[in-house]
Amino acid sequence: MTDWVDLGLGSIGGALVSEALKLVIEEAKKYKSFKPLSKDLVSTMERLLPLTKKIDSMQNELDLGSGELKQLRETIEKARVLVLKFPSVRFYEKSNYTRKIVEINEDLAKFCDIDLQLLQYRNQLTLLGVAGNLVDKVDGLSKRMDGLMSVPVPVFRDLCSVPKLDKVVVGLDWPLMELKKRLLDDAVVNLVVSAPPGCGKTTLATQLCHDADVIGHFKHIFFNVVSSTPNFRVIVQNLLQHNGYAPHTFENDSQATVGLRKLLEELREDGPILLVLDDVWRGAESLLQKFRINLPDYKILVTSRFDFPSFGYNYRLKPLENEDAKALLIQWASRPHNTSQAEYEDLLQKILKRCNGFPIVIEVVGVSLKGRSLNTWKGQVESWSQGETILDSPSQPTVLECLQPSFIALEPNLKECFLDMGSFLEDQKIRASVIIDIWMELYGKNSSILCMKYLEDLASQNLLKLVPLGNETEDGFYNEFLVTQHDILRELAIRQSELEAILERKRLNLEIKExxxxxxxxxxxxxxxxxxxxxxxxxxxxxxxxWVEIEFPKVEALVLNLSSPDYALPSFIAGMTKLKVLTITNHGFYPARLRNFSCLSLLPNLKRIRLEKVSVTLLDIPRLQLASLKKLSLVMCSFGEVFYDSEEIDVSKALPSLQEIDIDYCYDLYELPYWVSEVVSLKTLSITNCNKLTVLPEAIGNLSKLEVLRVSSCINLSELPETTDKLSNLRFLDISHCLGLRKLPLKIGKLQKLKKISMRKCWRCELPDSVRELEDLEVKCEEETRLVLWERLMPKMRNLRVHEEETEHNLNLLQMF
Known part of the structure; x- marks a missing residue:
């Protein structure tokens, strides 16, 4: 660095101000380690330079002393000393030097904006010979300006305070206890409270901030509403102003980050800090990361309609349980006059069923019924039974206002998927595979994995719920997930779809009573x-x-929900030439007998059929002659007797495109019909939870293209046919929970493409010696099967990998029935 002595200055006490300033500018530009702050300092000094040159010339001409520039000279001297030390600053000293740069920059800016311009004005007056009383007046003005600058500017500080609890909180005692436990855990730094809109996330966070234990632990608690249009700089400005700093505008996020860190470091000296970011929306991940500053005793609590799994521990707030929901409703809606206890209780339960635990819905409905007559209560319940929804009521816009933004925020493809959820019945528990089948054909998606991601995306935004049934998924097999949706969210989907005229709607729900x-x-x-x-x-x-005859020529996906024991398919299905997916679900107690099944015959584009809890003859399927059929799903179906030789059907021509057969919970399936072994195009055969199935046909070896064979939880299946070794393309075999299985095919080692075997609870099964010929095999089983069957083979088989997985008893299975 050029020494000040080389310039004949030594120090800048007697030097021209402009020359000293130029030297500091040149040296400050050389160092990048303090950018952008050093850049701001250079910018301020360059703005000051032309003014100091003018003052220098006036001072010399008038032979005025340099005392009037004493403050500026001292500030530049500080800058000189600071710049000289830039190369030797260690990383842990950087924050201290950063603070000094900011202070010098502020002093120079103040001099540039006020003091220097007053001094310049005085010198101009002196040159004009008008220095007398007028100069004294200017000096007086300068002093008054200095006085004004020293007077504290009133600052509004209540910008980040915790909101007051203005109502009695019901049903959040348990969530509060769980969340507080996490918050006070030293191992937890960041928490996210997520739930659908109107579930009480903000109320829970507010109640947490008012909790005595939380207040006792955190010295500083700040509460900021972020919303769907967040501004990082504004939030930081509010935090600074809330803590007594004058209002300040940041030019960029980097400056705001430095300001936030300085504030937190300063406050942390008093004690731990809790920052609450309320109502954070999807896409705000980068915003959250800016607040994520690595400091001890600093924690962040986020509330959101969306999940942020990468940010921190996620706590999902559930709707209220029935007793809490009832207490909240009673709090808002006083009991109507002249109502018996039994009648009042009946009305409460019907209303609670409709509200389904959503606090905002309970509050809105309760307020609308408060002080109203018994007839109004009954009329409200009756209107719902006639198909009206809470969202339709003009006197109750709050619920729609709360829910609508969640729909608007969705990406276009997810909006379509969300609207499709309104096509299923209220409170229906839907297998994920049902929805995936529809989306794959409706939107031309070739990947079931991608469609499953859409479900996960909607679940992460709390617009539906994915319930695992305990077993992991393999090879795109998603029967092990249930999808549920809150009634209010379903009503939102239906309402959006019904904005168009009936005949023009993309999605249409046709309800027929009697x-x-x-x-x-x-x-x-x-x-x-x-x-x-x-x-x-x-x-x-x-x-x-x-049936009434109606034309539906554009239908691509048809969902039939029935409850009667005897059901004839409508003949107008035969005219649905674009139909790709057919789902028939019986919601009655016993399997329904299907009639007019032949109306499906020869539909040119029908690719997926799913039948649930219906009675059909297995020969009915190949008789349909469906050239495009790719997947057949039979769930809880009754087949009666299986006939083998009653008629000859060329299955290769009747079902030339069939690639997947899925049979699940079909209790009277003793054996597969002969034609299954003749579907030479078949790639996946899945038979699960069929307890009466004892054998597979020997002809299964004809399925040369088969890649996945799944026979899990068929407890009476005793063996696999020896012809299984002919399945040369088989890559995955699932025999988990086949408790009666005693042996595998002797020549299973011939299946060189077999890379995965799932065999939980199969320790009684005998492994043939040829299993050693399988290379790069991955086995999934529990501890007992590993010890009994695979432990001894691990040193003898090339690249054998055995993954031990304990079977968990999952009560979610009960939700299926």
Missing amino acids: DTFPDWCLNAPRNTVVNASLLTISTDDLFSSN
């Missing part, structure tokens, strides 16, 4: 065409299958 069709069906002109691509038809147990 034999009564909606008016638009009965009054529609002849040859009326409906434009829906996703059609749901729901009938009750009194429906007699007396």
Whole structure:
């Protein structure tokens, strides 16, 4: 660095101000380690330079002393000393030097903006010979300005205070206890409270901040509402102003980050800090990372409709349990006059069923019924039974205002998926595979993994719930997940779909009670065409299958919900030439007998059929001659007797495209029909939870393209046929929980493409010697099977990997029934 003595200055006490300033500028520009702060300092000094040159010339001409520039000279001297030390600053000293740079920059800016301009004005007046009283007045003005600068500017400080609890909180005692435990855990730094809109996230966070233990632990608690349009700099400005600093505008996020860190370091000297960021929206991950400063005793609590798994521990707030929901409703809605206890209790339960534990819905409904007559209560319940929703009520816009932003925030593809959820029944527990089948065909997706991601994305935004049934998924097999959705969110999806005219809607729900069709069906002109691509038809147990003829030429996915023991498919299905997916679900207690099954015959584009809890003859399937059928799913179906030789059907021509057969919980399936072994195009055969299945056909060896064979939880299956060794393309075999299985095919070692075997609870099964010929094999089992069967083979088999997984008893299985 050029020495000040080389310039003949020694120090800047007697030097020209402009020359001293230029030297500091040149040296400050050389060092990048303190950018952007050093850059700001250079910018301020360059702005000051032309003014100091002018003052220098005036001072010399008038032979004025340098005392009037004493403050500026001292500030530049500080800058000189600081710049000289830049190369030797250690990393742990950087924050201290950063603070000094900011202070010098502020002093120079103040001099540039006020003091220097007053001094310049005085010198100009002196040159004009008007220095007398007027100069004294300017000096007086300068002193008054200095006085004003020293007076503290009033600062509004209540910007980040915790909101007051203005109502009695109901049902959050347990969540509060769990969340407080996590918050006070030293191992937890960041927490996220997530839930659907209107579940009480903000109320829970507010109550937590008012808790005595939390207040006793954290010296500083700040509460900031982030919302869907967050501004990092504004939040930091509010935090600084809340703590007594004058309002300040940051030019960029880097400056705001430095300011935030300085504030936190200063406050941390008093004690631990809790920062609450309320109502954080999807896409704010980068914002959260800016607040994530690595300091001891500093924690962040986030509330959001969305999950942020990478940020910290996620606590999902659930809707209220029935007793808490009831207490909240009673708090908001006083009991109507002249109502018996039994009648009052009945009305409460019907209202609570509709609200389904959502605090905001309970509050809105409760307020609307408070002080109203018994007739109003009954009328409200009756309106819901007639199909009206809470979202439709003009007097209750709050619920819609709360929910609507979650839908608007979705990406376009997820909006479509969310709207499709309104096509399923209220409170329905849906297998994930059902929805995935529809999306794959409706939106042309070739990957079930991608469609499963859509479900996970909606679940992460708390717009539906994914319930695992305990077993892991393999090879795109998603039967082990249930999908549920809160009724209010389903109503939101339906409401969005119903914004269009009935005949123009992309999604249409047709509800038929007894034999009564909606008016638009009965009054529609002849040859009326409906434009829906996703059609749901729901009938009750009194429906007699007396159909009205309607044309649905654009339907690609058809969902039939039935409850009657005897059901005839509508003949108009035969005209759905674009139909790709058909799902028939019986919600009655016993399997329903299906009639008019032949109307599906020859549908040119039908690719996926799913039948649940219906009675069919297995020969009915190949008779349909469905050239495009790719997947057949039979769940809880009854088949009666399986006939083998009753008629000859060329299955290769009848079902030339069939690649996947999924049979689950079919209790009267003793053996597979012969035609399954003749579907030479088959790639996946899945038979699960079929307790009466004892054997697989020897002809299964004909399935040369088969890649996945799953026969899990078939407890009476005693062996696999020896012809299994002909499945040359088999890569995955699942025999888990086949408790009666005693042996595998002797020549299983011939299956060189077999890379995965899942065999939990199969320790009684005998492994043939040829299993050693399998290379790069991955086995999944529990401890007992590993010890009994695979432990001795591990040193003898090339690249054998045995993953031990304990079987968990999952009560979620009970939700299926």
